[in-house]
Amino acid sequence: MKIALLAPLWKKVPPEKYGGSELVVANLAQGLTESGHEVTTFACGGSAVQGELVSVISQPMHELVGGFKWDGIQPYEFLSYFELGKRLKDFDIVHNHMGLHPIALAPYLHIPMVTTLHSSLPPDFPYLAEAFKEYPFVSISDAQRKLSPQLNYVATVYHGIDVKSFQPNFEKKDSHFVFLGTLSENKGIDMAVRLAHRLGVNLTIAGEIREVDKQFLDEKVLKYIDGERIKFIGEIGHTEKVKLLASASALLFPSRWNEAFGLVMVEALACGTPVIALDNGAVPEVLKDGETGYITKDELSFGDAMKKIDGISRKKCREEAEAIFDISVMAKNYEKIYKSLMEKNK
Numbered sequence: 001m002k003i004a005l006l007a008p009l010w011k012k013v014p015p016e017k018y019g020g021s022e023l024v025v026a027n028l029a030q031g032l033t034e035s036g037h038e039v040t041t042f043a044c045g046g047s048a049v050q051g052e053l054v055s056v057i058s059q060p061m062h063e064l065v066g067g068f069k070w071d072g073i074q075p076y077e078f079l080s081y082f083e084l085g086k087r088l089k090d091f092d093i094v095h096n097h098m099g100l101h102p103i104a105l106a107p108y109l110h111i112p113m114v115t116t117l118h119s120s121l122p123p124d125f126p127y128l129a130e131a132f133k134e135y136p137f138v139s140i141s142d143a144q145r146k147l148s149p150q151l152n153y154v155a156t157v158y159h160g161i162d163v164k165s166f167q168p169n170f171e172k173k174d175s176h177f178v179f180l181g182t183l184s185e186n187k188g189i190d191m192a193v194r195l196a197h198r199l200g201v202n203l204t205i206a207g208e209i210r211e212v213d214k215q216f217l218d219e220k221v222l223k224y225i226d227g228e229r230i231k232f233i234g235e236i237g238h239t240e241k242v243k244l245l246a247s248a249s250a251l252l253f254p255s256r257w258n259e260a261f262g263l264v265m266v267e268a269l270a271c272g273t274p275v276i277a278l279d280n281g282a283v284p285e286v287l288k289d290g291e292t293g294y295i296t297k298d299e300l301s302f303g304d305a306m307k308k309i310d311g312i313s314r315k316k317c318r319e320e321a322e323a324i325f326d327i328s329v330m331a332k333n334y335e336k337i338y339k340s341l342m343e344k345n346k
């Protein structure tokens with residue numbers, strides 16, 4: 001198949017450090033290319049993907065706009081549609097990862113367009129969701145469907161990672177835990193530091209601090225970070241991430257909101273590292289309670305799980321990542337969707 005992937009323009013594909021949807025698009029391009037398909041990714045300059053890259057803008061939109069802005073459609077995004085239009089005859093299907101608004105083009109296309117939504121929030125533009133609801137959508141978890149139940153979901157496809165690029169560590173570890181993600185109240189960083197402090201265990205925190213979260217961090221998080229037992233190391237790249245996760249007793253994932261997937265959980269499993277998570281969002285779809293980690297109801301049970309994490313098989317965690325969350329699995333699942341939509345379009 002000849003496949004066009006419309007990637008978000010905010011960051012490079014894959015991102016240099018933090019960025020979930022951009023990493024998923026890069027992984028999908030790799031998986032589809034390795035399966036023998038011709039893949040063209042429309043993304044920002046500086047991206048590096050398998051298959052062909054069309055750089056629709058010179059640099060990430062985050063740099064051009066001066067930050068993230070979700071209150072409207074950025075004019076730069078029209079360049080993705082423009083470049084796609086010039087090459088449309090070269091493709092069998094368009095896979096949209098840019099959100100709802102590109103679906104406005106769908107009636108003009110002679111080939112199918114399918115959209116994967118990556119958000120963990122209800123649509124920013126609900127009137128667009130209502131207008132486009134009959135077009136095909138892919139959810140990244142069944143939990144995500146609760147955010148927009150009216151959409152025409154043709155399948156759920158879990159995110160995939162290049163499992164072979166994560167070196168697992170199957171040795172028993174000391175009490176050293178990791179938190180990896182945005183340092184926000186939704187992500188539960190305050191719970192993670194409180195529990196580490198209370199239990200007297202080591203915690204390494206890696207991730208992004210956003211301006212909107214600074215007051216929360218000042219009040220509820222920073223007082224626990226001593227730079228020794230509980231430390232913050234900032235944003236990290238892939239090599240550092242693998243080393244950090246593989247050395248940990250467990251990844252702490254105390255997310256309080258309906259997170260649509262949680263890619264870092266899968267990355268931890270690929271390293272042989274179990275995950276302790278609150279029972280929210282897609283957690284029950286990613287983890288097997290008592291086998292690849294613990295799914296907990298509250299802060300008390302979360303702390304109890306930290307005490308018994310050595311009972312989880314690290315080899316089982318790795319096996320689960322290989323069987324369910326590898327890019328090859330994601331690619332095959334999307335192949336089925338593409339073929340089905342192309343057949344209907346004949």
